[in-house]
Amino acid sequence: MKIKLQHVLMLVALLALPFFTQEDRFLGFILGVTLLSVFWATGMNILYGFVGLMPLMFAAISGIAAYALLYFIAQWHIDFWQALPLATLFASLIGVLLGLPSIRLKGFYFTLCSLIIQSTITLAFIFFPTFTNGDTGINQISPPLWMGEPIKGFIFECILSVLAVTGIVLAYFIYNSQLGQRFIAIREDDVLAESLGISVFLNRVIAFFIVSLYAAIGGCFYATYIGFISPRSFDVLSSLNIWLFVAFGGKATIAGPVIGALLLAPLPFLLQSLDAYKDILSGVLIVLITLLMPGGIYGAYLAWRNSKK
Amino acid sequence: MDALLLLIASTVSTGLLLGAIFALVAAGVTIVYGCIWLPNASNGQFFVLSGLVAWGLTSSYGFNSFTACLIVLAASILLSLVFESLLFRRLYNVPDRNISYFVITLGLTQVMSGVFSMTFSKWSDQFSLPPLIQGVTMIGPFPMTNNRILVLAIAYTSLAILFLLLRYHPIGRAIRAVFQNREAALLRGVNVHSIYKISFVLGSTIIYLGGLLYALAYSFDLSIAWTMSITAFAIMIVGGPGSVLGALVIGLIFGFTQAIVSNFTSPTVATFSYLFAMLLILLIKPNGLFLK
Numbered sequence: 032m033k034i035k036l037q038h039v040l041m042l043v044a045l046l047a048l049p050f051f052t053q054e055d056r057f058l059g060f061i062l063g064v065t066l067l068s069v070f071w072a073t074g075m076n077i078l079y080g081f082v083g084l085m086p087l088m089f090a091a092i093s094g095i096a097a098y099a100l101l102y103f104i105a106q107w108h109i110d111f112w113q114a115l116p117l118a119t120l121f122a123s124l125i126g127v128l129l130g131l132p133s134i135r136l137k138g139f140y141f142t143l144c145s146l147i148i149q150s151t152i153t154l155a156f157i158f159f160p161t162f163t164n165g166d167t168g169i170n171q172i173s174p175p176l177w178m179g180e181p182i183k184g185f186i187f188e189c190i191l192s193v194l195a196v197t198g199i200v201l202a203y204f205i206y207n208s209q210l211g212q213r214f215i216a217i218r219e220d221d222v223l224a225e226s227l228g229i230s231v232f233l234n235r236v237i238a239f240f241i242v243s244l245y246a247a248i249g250g251c252f253y254a255t256y257i258g259f260i261s262p263r264s265f266d267v268l269s270s271l272n273i274w275l276f277v278a279f280g281g282k283a284t285i286a287g288p289v290i291g292a293l294l295l296a297p298l299p300f301l302l303q304s305l306d307a308y309k310d311i312l313s314g315v316l317i318v319l320i321t322l323l324m325p326g327g328i329y330g331a332y333l334a335w336r337n338s339k340k
Numbered sequence: 341m342d343a344l345l346l347l348i349a350s351t352v353s354t355g356l357l358l359g360a361i362f363a364l365v366a367a368g369v370t371i372v373y374g375c376i377w378l379p380n381a382s383n384g385q386f387f388v389l390s391g392l393v394a395w396g397l398t399s400s401y402g403f404n405s406f407t408a409c410l411i412v413l414a415a416s417i418l419l420s421l422v423f424e425s426l427l428f429r430r431l432y433n434v435p436d437r438n439i440s441y442f443v444i445t446l447g448l449t450q451v452m453s454g455v456f457s458m459t460f461s462k463w464s465d466q467f468s469l470p471p472l473i474q475g476v477t478m479i480g481p482f483p484m485t486n487n488r489i490l491v492l493a494i495a496y497t498s499l500a501i502l503f504l505l506l507r508y509h510p511i512g513r514a515i516r517a518v519f520q521n522r523e524a525a526l527l528r529g530v531n532v533h534s535i536y537k538i539s540f541v542l543g544s545t546i547i548y549l550g551g552l553l554y555a556l557a558y559s560f561d562l563s564i565a566w567t568m569s570i571t572a573f574a575i576m577i578v579g580g581p582g583s584v585l586g587a588l589v590i591g592l593i594f595g596f597t598q599a600i601v602s603n604f605t606s607p608t609v610a611t612f613s614y615l616f617a618m619l620l621i622l623l624i625k626p627n628g629l630f631l632k
Contacts, residue, residue: 085439085443132619132623133622133623135623136622136626138436138438138439139379139438139439139442140622140626142439142442143379143442143573143577143622144619144622144623147570147615147618147619147622148619150570150615151612151615151616151619154608154611154612154615158608268450271446271447271450274443307458308454308458309454310450310451310453310454310457311450311451311454311455311458313447313450314447314448314449314450314451314452314454315447315451316447317443317444317446317447317450318427318444318447318448318451321440321443321444321447322427322430322431322440322444325440
């Protein structure tokens with residue numbers, strides 16, 4: 032496994048980004064959301080890009096983690112850093128449990144199954160308001176503490192950039208490890224992989240667990256960074272948006288999801304006047320990407336570079 | 341005692357009507373899926389679109405319901421042809437196209453719901469069409485509006501026509517041949533791509549018709565779109581993707597479920613039960629109840 036210079040440069044650039052938006056709170060907030068999107072997109076890419084399953088229940092797992100985090104904090108009077116691993120583990124186990132039966136399916140049927148699970152959980156968020164406060168959502172979530180000081184603004188963005196970089200590095204190691212190669216073998220031909228002694232079921236469960244971890248950790252940081260969550264923050268559209276980051280940037284590559292999230296996540300904030308058109312714009316992008324550029328931007332770039340050689 | 345009888349009668353009539361509309365929409369979805377492998381996730385938006393346009397024609401331009409519905413149906417055929425030639429034709433020869441189609445129609449759902457919330461939801465939040473005919477008929481001791489009886493009749497006639505078309509007409513037989521085996525149909529001289537086009541137009545038109553009938557019988561808001569999408573998918577999966585008979589039977593069952601459940605609690609409980617039924621079938625018998 033060789034480590035390329037441009038990869039290192041990309042990570043350093045990501046780490047340095049918060050320093051550029053230190054002065055401006057608005058830009059800083061956009062950056063924070065974008066870094067979270069980078070983390071989420073990298074996570075979804077492990078299942079969508081490497082294993083070849085499209086999990087539309089991604090946002091639901093984030094939501095479960097976020098609500099569990101707030102519940103644990105309020106119920107057991109523990110702080111964010113103690114509740115984070117608990118909520119993450121809880122949501123990931125729920126995610127694996129929910130995904131377990133659907134893991135045997137593939138392609139369209141898996142996606143449909145995950146869409147059903149996502150819809151069910153969104154409905155459950157709305158109709159069981161004991162934990163979630165229903166459609167109104169929970170606001171004024173207190174930020175995590177560090178040495179007795181609440182983490183806000185610039186420091187939080189630094190933490191998020193470290194989180195994003197950790198996520199990318201982890202995905203890179205998975206991609207280059209034997210595990211990642213098994214994932215790709217399953218994506219290419221699951222019958223052949225099975226006949227070579229790779230347990231399709233077990234590896235898919237592992238992938239599902241890793242992806243749920245990404246979703247859940249992202250959900251916990253999202254809740255405390257934004258300070259407000261509602262069932263709408265974790266609905267089908269959020270899952271589709273994260274999928275769009277992956278597909279737009281380029282699935283099954285490390286750089287693709289990062290590029291996709293960096294380009295698309297800030298758009299709705301930067302084009303405030305276009306806010307009403309946000310859904311339409313992302314819908315049009317989804318259609319166009321699927322029809323015309325299945326490999327995404329980075330995939331198209333790689334194809335162009337290979338054709339020049 | 342009388343109140344109970346009345347409740348049962350209203351449940352039965354609602355169940356019959358909802359069941360027929362569900363069956364129509366699900367038949368539209370399942371024909372398109374069985375033929376082209378196109379799981380139309382935006383069927384709920386199509387469903388709402390026809391009702392909304394007919395509402396606009398009747399309320400703003402003074403058309404009566406009958407003319408408005410005819411105009412919408414004619415326009416819907418054109419719209420389906422446009423969708424087919426712009427979007428769906430491009431992927432006809434891709435082997436794993438159902439997932440791409442699913443994603444495309446999810447994107448289309450997002451576009452259409454965005455457009456609706458920018459236009460129609462600014463003009464009104466409840467939509468309904470004026471009745472086709474006036475008056476009330478007594479069926480035994482139970483009053484029923486003539487309009488609803490007519491809607492019921494149109495719904496079941498359309499279902500019967502659809503069934504006969506698929507069973508006996510050469511085009512219907514060609515569509516069923518493509519369901520069963522594309523290559524064999526091709527070898528027997530069926531023009532598969534034109535059958536794809538016909539089945540997409542046919543399926544979409546049935547969905548639009550379902551939307552019109554729903555708008556004639558009930559008033560609706562925009563949230564019905566997503567519920568309808570989920571319901572139609574649930575019916576298709578439980579009945580068996582590509583099985584029109586399955587769509588009819590399961591559609592009726594789901595319609596009655598919704599009518600019965602609505603007497604006691606919120607219709608959302610019915611949606612929950614559809615989701616669970618779909619999940620169970622996907623996990624236990626992915627081919628559905630009506631396919632071998």
